[in-house]
Amino acid sequence: MVATPAWPPKSAPRLFVPGPLAEGTSVSLEGGQAHYLGKVMRAGPGDAVILCDDKTGEWLAEVSAAAKRDVTLSVVRRLRGREAVPDFWLCAALIKKDRFDLVLEKATELGVAAVRPVLTRRCVADKLNPERARAIVTEAAEQCARTALPGLAEPVKLDALLRDWPEERRLYFADEEGGAPASEAFAAHDGPAALLVGPEGGFDDAERAAIRAHPAAVAITLGPRILRAETAAIAGTVLWMGMRGDWNAAAT
Amino acid sequence: MVATPAWPPKSAPRLFVPGPLAEGTSVSLEGGQAHYLGKVMRAGPGDAVILCDDKTGEWLAEVSAAAKRDVTLSVVRRLRGREAVPDFWLCAALIKKDRFDLVLEKATELGVAAVRPVLTRRCVADKLNPERARAIVTEAAEQCARTALPGLAEPVKLDALLRDWPEERRLYFADEEGGAPASEAFAAHDGPAALLVGPEGGFDDAERAAIRAHPAAVAITLGPRILRAETAAIAGTVLWMGMRGDWNAAAT
Numbered sequence: 001m002v003a004t005p006a007w008p009p010k011s012a013p014r015l016f017v018p019g020p021l022a023e024g025t026s027v028s029l030e031g032g033q034a035h036y037l038g039k040v041m042r043a044g045p046g047d048a049v050i051l052c053d054d055k056t057g058e059w060l061a062e063v064s065a066a067a068k069r070d071v072t073l074s075v076v077r078r079l080r081g082r083e084a085v086p087d088f089w090l091c092a093a094l095i096k097k098d099r100f101d102l103v104l105e106k107a108t109e110l111g112v113a114a115v116r117p118v119l120t121r122r123c124v125a126d127k128l129n130p131e132r133a134r135a136i137v138t139e140a141a142e143q144c145a146r147t148a149l150p151g152l153a154e155p156v157k158l159d160a161l162l163r164d165w166p167e168e169r170r171l172y173f174a175d176e177e178g179g180a181p182a183s184e185a186f187a188a189h190d191g192p193a194a195l196l197v198g199p200e201g202g203f204d205d206a207e208r209a210a211i212r213a214h215p216a217a218v219a220i221t222l223g224p225r226i227l228r229a230e231t232a233a234i235a236g237t238v239l240w241m242g243m244r245g246d247w248n249a250a251a252t
Numbered sequence: 253m254v255a256t257p258a259w260p261p262k263s264a265p266r267l268f269v270p271g272p273l274a275e276g277t278s279v280s281l282e283g284g285q286a287h288y289l290g291k292v293m294r295a296g297p298g299d300a301v302i303l304c305d306d307k308t309g310e311w312l313a314e315v316s317a318a319a320k321r322d323v324t325l326s327v328v329r330r331l332r333g334r335e336a337v338p339d340f341w342l343c344a345a346l347i348k349k350d351r352f353d354l355v356l357e358k359a360t361e362l363g364v365a366a367v368r369p370v371l372t373r374r375c376v377a378d379k380l381n382p383e384r385a386r387a388i389v390t391e392a393a394e395q396c397a398r399t400a401l402p403g404l405a406e407p408v409k410l411d412a413l414l415r416d417w418p419e420e421r422r423l424y425f426a427d428e429e430g431g432a433p434a435s436e437a438f439a440a441h442d443g444p445a446a447l448l449v450g451p452e453g454g455f456d457d458a459e460r461a462a463i464r465a466h467p468a469a470v471a472i473t474l475g476p477r478i479l480r481a482e483t484a485a486i487a488g489t490v491l492w493m494g495m496r497g498d499w500n501a502a503a504t
Contacts, residue, residue, distance in 0.1 A: 083476075102354075109483050111475065144477040181500040223363060223499035224335075225396040231361050238490040247475035248433040 008048035008060050008079075013041045014142040016149065019053020027051065027061065027073045034071045037063070049073055057081040058147045083147045086245035089169070089194035091116045092233045094125040094155055096200075099230040101136055106234045107150065108140035110241050114151035116194075120158050122201040128155050158207055161196075162214050169194055171216040172240070174232045176202045179219030182236060186243045189218075193244065195236040200229050260300035260312050260331075265293045266394040268401065271305025279303065279313065279325045286323045289315070301325055309333040310399045335399045338497035341421070341446035343368045344485045346377040346407055348452075351482045353388055358486045359402065360392035362493050366403035368446075372410050374453040380407050410459055413448075414466050421446055423468040424492070426484045428454045431471030434488060438495045441470075445496065447488040452481050 013036070017027055029037065037043045047063045051073065058080040061073040090107045094100060094117050107115050115137070117128050133152055141149050165171060169192040172185060176198075179185075186193075196211065203211065211217050222235050241247055265288070269279055281289065289295045299315045303325065310332040313325040342359045346352060346369050359367050367389070369380050385404055393401050417423060421444040424437060428450075431437075438445075448463065455463065463469050474487050493499055 106483055106486075109477060109479055110487065111477055144479060146477060181494075183494045183500060221499070223493060223497070225361060225363055225398060227361055227396060231358055234358075234486060235362065235490045235494070238487045239494040241475060242433075242435045242487070242491040242494075245475070247473070248435060 008050060012048040012050050013037060013043065014050040014052065014145065016052050016054060016138050016142060019051075020055050021051055021053045021059045021075050021078075022056070023059075023075055023077055025075045026064070027075060029071045029073070030069060034069060037071045038066050038068070043071070050079070051075065052141075052147050054147075054149045055082065057083075080147055084246070085113045085148050085150075086111055086241065087192040088112050088237070088240055088245060089114045089116055090233060090237055091118050091161060091171075091194050091196045093118045093120045093197060093199035093229065094123045094128060095229045096125060099228070100125070100128070103230045103233045104133055104136045104152075105140045107237055108137045108146065109144045110234070110237050111146070111245055112150050112237060112241075114153065116153040116161070117155040118158055118161055118196070119155050120199055120207055121204050123199045126155070130154070158203075159210065162210060165214065165216055166192075167216060168192060169216060170218060171196055171211075171214060172220050172236065173211050173217050174198070174222055174236055175208065175212075175219040176226070177208065177219075179221045182220040182222055182239050183243065185218055185220045186240050190244065193240060195233070195240065197229060197233040197236065260302060264300040264302050265289060265295065266302040266304065266397065268304050268306060268390050268394060271303075272307050273303055273305045273311045273327050273330075274308070275311075275327055275329055277327045278316070279327060281323045281325065282321060286321060289323045290318050290320070295323070302331070303327065304393075304399050306399075306401045307334065309335075332399055336498070337365045337400050337402075338363055338493060339444040340364050340489070340492055340497060341366045341368055342485060342489055343370050343413060343423075343446050343448045345370045345372045345449060345451035345481065346375045346380060347481045348377060351480070352377070352380070355482045355485045356385055356388045356404075357392045359489055360389050360398065361396045362486070362489050363398070363497055364402050364489060364493075366405065368405040368413070369407040370410055370413055370448070371407050372451055372459055373456050375451045378407070382406070410455075411462065414462060417466065417468055418444075419468060420444060421468060422470060423448055423463075423466060424488065425463050425469050425471050426450070426474055426488055427460065427464075427471040428478070429460065429471075431473045434472040434474055434491050435495065437470055437472045438492050442496065445492060447485070447492065449481060449485040449488065 051059045060076045065072040173196045312328045317324040
């Protein structure tokens with residue numbers, strides 16, 4: 001039997017903080033994070049907290065003082081370096097707020113490197129609250145024990161996305177009018193990739209033509225059923241992660 | 253150019269009705285469905301409606317009369333037979349209501365044959381409202397243009413599920429402690445399959461041991477991150493459907 005470390009406990013709270021974190025430094029938390037630790041998790045002096053800074057990895061910290069409005073932690077030691085992130089972007093058209101929240105949460109859990117919200121002609125939403133989006137992504141990363149936050153870009157118009165597309169990155173395009181089965185397309189190509197998914201109602205004809213004409217684009221299909229926009233975003237991401245991401249690597 | 257039929261329009265409302273449907277028959281709708289057609293979709297005499305009965309397939313119908321509380325339709329002709337459904341069950345532990353609703357909706361969109369809710373020791377929920385669950389599944393099927401509803405079983409305890417398991421059906425078990433990468437396991441086996449996913453907090457040790465000891469069970473992993481229960485259910489379903497379901501078939 002190998003002795004398994006009982007410390008930190010599996011249930012220790014996880015938080016992203018600005019950092020950079022280093023051994024022996026002290027971290028002060030206020031506002032929502034202090035409330036979460038002190039009131040929700042009832043953490044007191046000596047309790048373990050896992051901190052991440054999206055730069056140096058994951059650290060064990062201990063509560064040194066817990067007052068009503070602020071909690072102070074001291075950083076004990078590094079547990080893991082920042083994870084390697086599969087090179088996959090999710091370029092998802094903005095959709096209704098609650099459905100886009102789901103895309104942000106699931107994309108983070110599934111391990112994407114970046115979410116790039118896209119504006120298309122049939123988008124009913126044209127704004128994304130960056131603080132709100134950042135909070136959803138951060139909470140999802142804490143939940144799934146990621147040590148890296150996905151990048152979160154400003155919403156960009158489709159024509160600008162295509163114009164500035166990095167040529168070495170494959171752009172899988174979930175085309176409702178049909179394309180290669182996603183699993184075949186993903187099996188056939190290794191390297192940086194992205195998935196482009198339209199809004200409810202899809203891309204219009206001019207948009208579809210522009211995407212299909214792009215040299216990096218490969219039209220794919222996600223099966224014979226009509227998937228909701230957020231389902232297509234999640235499904236394409238799952239399939240790429242399962243086949244080309246890090247789901248095949250040995251757990252670390 | 254091939255002329256495309258303008259009738260029924262793509263935006264025609266879709267509804268599941270008890271049936272069985274047949275050409276020339278008349279269908280009366282009341283309650284929520286009448287309200288949806290008359291008030292939400294503002295359907296009037298002559299408007300096209302797509303009807304499915306989960307038995308005979310998909311039919312074109314036309315509104316013959318629309319009153320305040322009931323709408324009458326006449327069935328014109330069959331558009332498609334009932335779809336072939338990939339032989340995949342999702343056996344998902346009951347979780348919080350809103351999260352299980354998401355599982356029901358996404359499993360339907362993704363094309364499962366059946367959802368079998370499972371009761372385990374760490375389940376915080378032990379009941380599923382069957383009407384509510386049926387409504388979610390039906391609405392999702394209408395949304396994604398399925399002509400078959402997934403089966404929806406009563407919640408069953410894990411030990412009963414394992415005891416009565418049909419021996420020819422592979423039972424993929426999303427094991428947080430590790431297993432074969434899901435894509436490898438799915439690539440290695442063709443035939444009837446099911447995915448078993450635990451609740452938040454996972455299966456306990458005795459449950460894990462019982463599952464692993466089952467001759468039909470194959471432990472799989474869905475990557476290095478900790479997925480929420482509903483994310484694991486959706487992700488495992490996507491990956492099986494994308495690799496082994498009907499996502500590779502030519503669109504019909």
